[in-house]
Amino acid sequence: MTVDGIVSVSDRAAERAAAAGPRRRRRIVNALRIAILVVFLGGWELAARTHLIDPFFFAMPSMIAAQLWTWINEGTSQGPLWGEVLVTLEETVIGFVIGAVLGIVCGIVLGRDKLLADVFSIYIKVANSIPRIVLGSIFVIALGLGMQSKVALAVVMVFFVVFGNAFQGVREADRSLIANARILGASPWQVTTTVIVPAAMSWILASLHVSFGFALVGAVVGEFLGSRHGLGLLISTEQGLFNPSGVFAAMIVLAAVALTADYLLSWAENRLLTWRPPSFSDTGA
């Protein structure tokens, strides 16, 4: 009892001491982050009010906040704010899902079939080298001002990123795992579903993370190029009105959407990859 007691107490003390270090660090990091935000926004506001920078071009935080407030309470020139957000979000999500599914399927098929990969690699390289945003103009002409053109642009934005990662993930799948599955009795289809796909999963999820942002860019740029609703149109309208606060306010709404999506994707990723050693995932606990 005495010896055990002493050991466990000193253990607990050591654990407490070890936990205190990171906790203090986290507090310092958070304090510094807030300080930087305050200095930045305060400096901006101050510079604009003292006309060090021209608020007509650069707006200022208080004006942006007021603009957001107006939008939330009275709606935008195109209708209620949440309606505009919903339009953009819908285009983004549909484009993201289609692009991701196409990318994953094509990546796995080409990754598994050497001949197909050799044949198509050249076309994919060419298609990938086209600045994809330019395709937006074509889509608006071909598919009109409605949702399709934005979804199409979001799809091409997402597809190549996800395809590239899925393909790479399949190629990097451990040969000995595949051989092991074969010898344990797996059919080629079982190898694909139980070895190749899980092996490529961390690559695919990483690309989904990045490409949701790309889908959002695709949708917004599509709206920018021609549409009747959405945050992209809002930005374009505010730009036409020479209202920088409006542009910034729309940017903040977009950022909020993107960050929320990012958070949700991180959460899904951690759920799907519980098997990974903690050193590979963001949250150790």
Place this chain on the structure above:
Amino acid sequence: MSALPVEDVPTIELVGVSRRFVTPGGTSLTALRDFDMTVRRGEFVAVVGPTGCGKSTTLSLITGIAAPTTGQVRVMGKPVTGNDPRVGFVFQTDALFPWRNVLRNVAAGPLYRGMPKEKAYAAARDWIARVGLAGFEQHYPHQLSGGMRKRVALAQTFINNPEILLMDEPFSALDVQTRVVMQDELLSIWSSSNASVVFVTHDLEEAIALADRVYVLTAGPATVKAVYDVNLPRPRVTAEIRYEPAFVELSRRIWDDLRDEVRLGAARPAQLAAATRTA
């Protein structure tokens, strides 16, 4: 060939086998030549030879992953055709599925072969207990030590009741103490199965401690230099058998054979490089 009684048909038979690789550079490399090997039913055969001589190539011929350039490879009297469900394989590298926990790793074979889930998991639990890992069913491979992962690999292979067990330096990545424990573990599982084993290793003592017969290969291209019978009594305790006079004597005799080949094998990469340069 006249029809032999079933029990006399060798489990594995390699006759006059050679295997050539064509490297990406276009030069060809002979890994095996004039290779003969016979493994009888229920026999434990060890294969030793210098690194890079062609031991793994031999195993891939038996699994059918690779085909011989010349000669014949027969399993149970029939030419090898692709995937044979009677063959089990334990890899040198970790080949457990990192995204599956221990239970689902061990159950993988039966599940692939269409056994109902409940039955497969019950069998897996049995095997996990047999290799001493009861309680670790829900652990993922990265949460286990190297020795524990090897136990999972053994359970994963033995759950399929392989009639032929191929092992490619399975314990070479383990520390010495763990290796000895695993060797005993393997012998105990094997003795209650009727599997024929081909165990590849570069560790001569391991080969003698485990096997009924030891094939010594020449430095590449590999051919059989000599075959030794190991007449040590079973059951064996590998940690102790090493000190028996018969073991030491046999070990010395085989090492005399092997030493020259290891020396040649060490010089081989330089020769290969020279050959590639002149080609």
